[in-house]
């Protein structure tokens with residue numbers, strides 16, 4: 001559905017995209033992850049033909065990006081694109097007109113889109129009277145009203161409470177079930193883990209790694225991570241290293257990669273004589289993979305400051 005090849009973009013001397021390559025298959029949810037400033041919005045703006053790249057190709061549904069491909073893309077940007085004093089219906093009508101929907105199709109699409117985002121009962125409500133979660137759903141409806149094949153959701157749940165987040169996740173899953181291809185950017189790694197079939201990790205304008213969660217997990221040489229809480233971290237690290245465990249710190253958690261799968265009682269026995277408050281086994285999560293790939297070696301420290 002979307003093929004990006006050797007894309008380059010600089011703002012004056014600042015190179016923002018460097019030979020970026022990225023493929024999104026038809027009907028999948030693809031998660032594009034990256035720190036602030038990694039180049040996600042720049043990439044989206046190029047896909048939407050709002051920004052010209054310096055070089056490289058962007059092919060959408062077998063066509064090079066152009067005014068024509070704009071019609072098959074729907075974008076829900078980070079900042080809601082809504083007119084606050086207009087009603088939900090009026091907002092959708094405005095965007096449906098921009099996409100050139102005829103009157104009959106427009107009415108049908110407005111109704112169906114409001115139903116899809118669960119706002120049919122608020123059709124006549126001005127946007128300013130809606131909750132933050134409802135406004136976010138209406139912002140997504142704007143991206144859907146012209147029935148695009150590719151929907152780009154730029155941080156769709158940032159700042160929302162957990163209930164509103166669940167509602168938007170459900171909506172995204174429904175879109176996928178209808179065959180829509182979705183490009184999702186998010187800083188919430190559990191969101192990407194739950195929703196995306198494939199994930200790309202962007203750093204300094206390049207994709208560092210791309211694949212399903214299972215493929216990304218294979219990049220870390222352990223099948224399991226053990227979290228250890230102890231007042232004697234230095235002792236625990238020294239002991240673990242004797243057994244070939246690799247110490248890793250994720251945020252304030254001291255963890256170890258195991259050289260081979262071990263039963264919990266065997267892991268506990270390795271720390272005999274050291275005061276331990278808690279030990280837990282965890283699968284390798286996207287958070288671990290992301291930190292391993294994006295942190296500089298100096299940041300992959302094992303000991304607290």
Ligand SMILES: Nc1ncnc2c1ncn2[C@@H]1O[C@H](COP(=O)(O)OP(=O)(O)OP(=O)(O)O)[C@@H](O)[C@H]1O
Pocket residue numbers: 011014016034035036037038039040041042043
């Ligand atoms: N119009 C512009 N002029 C100059 N520099 C820009 C411009 N737009 C973006 N940049 C720079 O390009 C880099 C990438 O920005 P971009 O907005 O694409 O990142 P991002 O990954 O979307 O970040 P975020 O997660 O914060 O939205 C940043 O260093 C940013 O300061």
